[in-house]
Amino acid sequence: MNMLKLSWKYLIAKPLNTGLNILLLALGLAIITVLILIQDQFENKMTKDSQGIDLVVGAKGSPLQLILSSVYHIDFPTGNIDLEDATALTRNRLVKNIIPLGMGDNYQGYRIVGTNYDYLDLYDAGLLEGKRWEKPFDVVLGNEVAAKLDLKVGDNFIGSHGIGSSSHEHDEHPYLVTGILEPMNNVLDKLVLTSIESVWYTHDDEHDHEKFEASVATSGFPDPGDEDRELTSLLIQYRNPMAAVQLPRMINSRTNLQAASPSFEISRLFELLGIGVKLIQGLALVIIVIAGLSIFIALFNSLKERKYDLAVMRTLGASSGQLFLHIILEGVILTFLGALVGMAMGHLFLSIIVNLNEQGAISSLSASVFLIEELYILGYAVVVGILASLIPAWTAYQTDIAKQLTKS
Amino acid sequence: MLEAKNLEFYYQEKQKFNIPDISLSPGEQLLIIGASGSGKTTVLNMLGGLLKPLKGEITIDGTSLYSLSGASLDKFRGKNIGIIFQKPHILSPLTVEENLKLANYFSGKEGNKIDSILKELGIFDKKHSKVTTLSEGEAQRVSIARALANGPKVILADEPTASLDDVNAENVVKLLKEQAEKFNAALVIVTHDQRVKDHISNQITMGGLV
Numbered sequence: 001m002n003m004l005k006l007s008w009k010y011l012i013a014k015p016l017n018t019g020l021n022i023l024l025l026a027l028g029l030a031i032i033t034v035l036i037l038i039q040d041q042f043e044n045k046m047t048k049d050s051q052g053i054d055l056v057v058g059a060k061g062s063p064l065q066l067i068l069s070s071v072y073h074i075d076f077p078t079g080n081i082d083l084e085d086a087t088a089l090t091r092n093r094l095v096k097n098i099i100p101l102g103m104g105d106n107y108q109g110y111r112i113v114g115t116n117y118d119y120l121d122l123y124d125a126g127l128l129e130g131k132r133w134e135k136p137f138d139v140v141l142g143n144e145v146a147a148k149l150d151l152k153v154g155d156n157f158i159g160s161h162g163i164g165s166s167s168h169e170h171d172e173h174p175y176l177v178t179g180i181l182e183p184m185n186n187v188l189d190k191l192v193l194t195s196i197e198s199v200w201y202t203h204d205d206e207h208d209h210e211k212f213e214a215s216v217a218t219s220g221f222p223d224p225g226d227e228d229r230e231l232t233s234l235l236i237q238y239r240n241p242m243a244a245v246q247l248p249r250m251i252n253s254r255t256n257l258q259a260a261s262p263s264f265e266i267s268r269l270f271e272l273l274g275i276g277v278k279l280i281q282g283l284a285l286v287i288i289v290i291a292g293l294s295i296f297i298a299l300f301n302s303l304k305e306r307k308y309d310l311a312v313m314r315t316l317g318a319s320s321g322q323l324f325l326h327i328i329l330e331g332v333i334l335t336f337l338g339a340l341v342g343m344a345m346g347h348l349f350l351s352i353i354v355n356l357n358e359q360g361a362i363s364s365l366s367a368s369v370f371l372i373e374e375l376y377i378l379g380y381a382v383v384v385g386i387l388a389s390l391i392p393a394w395t396a397y398q399t400d401i402a403k404q405l406t407k408s
Numbered sequence: 409m410l411e412a413k414n415l416e417f418y419y420q421e422k423q424k425f426n427i428p429d430i431s432l433s434p435g436e437q438l439l440i441i442g443a444s445g446s447g448k449t450t451v452l453n454m455l456g457g458l459l460k461p462l463k464g465e466i467t468i469d470g471t472s473l474y475s476l477s478g479a480s481l482d483k484f485r486g487k488n489i490g491i492i493f494q495k496p497h498i499l500s501p502l503t504v505e506e507n508l509k510l511a512n513y514f515s516g517k518e519g520n521k522i523d524s525i526l527k528e529l530g531i532f533d534k535k536h537s538k539v540t541t542l543s544e545g546e547a548q549r550v551s552i553a554r555a556l557a558n559g560p561k562v563i564l565a566d567e568p569t570a571s572l573d574d575v576n577a578e579n580v581v582k583l584l585k586e587q588a589e590k591f592n593a594a595l596v597i598v599t600h601d602q603r604v605k606d607h608i609s610n611q612i613t614m615g616g617l618v
Binding site for chain 2: 001002006009010012013308309312313314315316317318319320321322401402405406
């Protein structure tokens with residue numbers, strides 16, 4: 001027998017009360033856990049995906065939409081830009097490198113993105129098997145795409161027009177899988193990557209089979225020939241810090257293109273989301289405070305019935321300090337268990353949410369990540385337990401044994 | 409073993425209790441009889457280290473009880489004094505055995521006699537029962553067992569038979585006597601129960617107020 005066991009025995013003597021208190025606290029902490037997990041992973045992912053991209057240039061529209069569509073591939077593109085306008089930018093001395101992106105098609109909901117090798121190098125993407133694309137309609141699959149759709153090197157598939165939902169299929173040009181990327185844990189996992197030429201030729205009405213056999217551009221822009229070609233957006237790396245000041249202003253005011261900075265837009269997005277997050281956080285805090293109150297009330301009420309028990313413990317040799325500890329331990333055990341259950345529930349909630357969303361931003365989250373912040377939750381919960389049991393414990397500390405035992 | 413000299417106590421100054429001096433050697437037994445309000449429970453509380461007398465001294469086994477304070481008095485009480493109340497006051501979330509073990513734990517004495525005590529009191533088969541499943545007589549025997557768990561030098565019983573029927577009352581008194589003799593402990597029973605009187609010849613009658 002020891003203090004911990006004694007407190008535990010008293011708790012399980014009232015299973016419903018104890019269960020309810022644990023559940024209430026767990027609910028509040030589960031919400032906090034989910035928020036922490038989502039926030040951390042989103043921020044992590046968002047920074048990881050936008051690494052090395054200083055500026056995104058695309059058609060005029062919402063800058064946030066441009067960033068979401070071109071960097072994170074979750075929103076729709078703002079429109080297309082002329083290749084000529086894009087090439088003009090390459091001559092700017094503030095630009096170190098430009099990676100072109102061409103979008104517009106998907107396969108089973110996974111975006112087909114036309115680009116060059118620089119895009120792979122930007123993320124240091126290595127190939128798990130096969131090789132990079134060399135001819136039009138060669139594609140390299142993100143690791144998740146290959147796994148989910150069960151595609152291997154050498155397989156063919158036919159893309160559909162549109163992003164996300166398919167309208168009609170481009171049945172004339174099957175794509176050929178030439179490579180599969182290793183798991184990157186970033187946006188590449190969910191993309192079908194190919195050359196800009198593939199995207200252009202898919203939408204052409206005439207079929208020049210000679211063109212299809214030519215090698216594609218692996219860096220810079222492909223040769224448009226005598227056609228008017230378009231791109232969706234450009235990922236730009238600055239040559240020097242000066243560019244951050246001059247280039248966006250120059251593009252936005254002097255061209256019919258739009259420039260948006262990923263870091264700026266994402267912090268703006270988090271600011272917007274922050275209001276919602278704060279609201280949910282507030283709700284969770286209210287639940288936790290109520291749970292604390294409920295534990296306090298439960299302990300305080302049970303103290304009335306237990307005054308005899310406490311007095312008897314004193315006659316058996318317990319010091320008033322031990323009685324104080326006895327009650328505090330009850331609060332701490334309750335909240336400690338509440339925290340454990342809460343964290344488990346949080347991870348469970350998240351895994352349910354993730355499993356319900358096969359594609360899109362949420363599907364890339366993981367419920368099996370454990371953060372140091374969760375240990376803080378445990379700490380906070382125990383503090384709640386101590387606070388809630390402080391007054392009851394003090395009452396127990398002051399139990400007057402003789403008076404308590406004499407009145408019957 | 410147990411000495412109480414010149415004890416004085418009152419709740420209101422005009423109503424002082426008339427408290428006789430008590431002196432018991434090991435194994436000796438004493439019955440304190442008196443009507444309600446005569447202060448006999450007060451005396452027992454003082455003897456048990458639960459209520460500090462306003463004047464006078466109580467020594468148990470050479471230790472002046474109220475020279476101790478706080479946790480050391482609690483420990484001393486746990487080790488040397490076994491107290492039995494009118495109601496059993498068994499801790500209901502715990503089993504019979506756990507109640508006895510708790511007494512060991514709080515006093516810091518390692519008791520390995522739990523089984524033999526339970527056997528002698530005839531409640532060994534209730535070892536793992538919760539108090540709610542026990543009869544009144546069994547529960548009182550558990551409370552006696554708990555008072556004995558630390559091998560006390562002094563056993564104090566406050567109206568131990570008041571809520572029991574004749575058979576159980578006689579059993580309880582016999583058990584108390586037997587065990588006190590076995591442990592060579594001083595036994596003090598406070599009661600107004602006529603059924604107890606015949607069992608212990610050494611008696612003090614408290615006359616109430618001065």
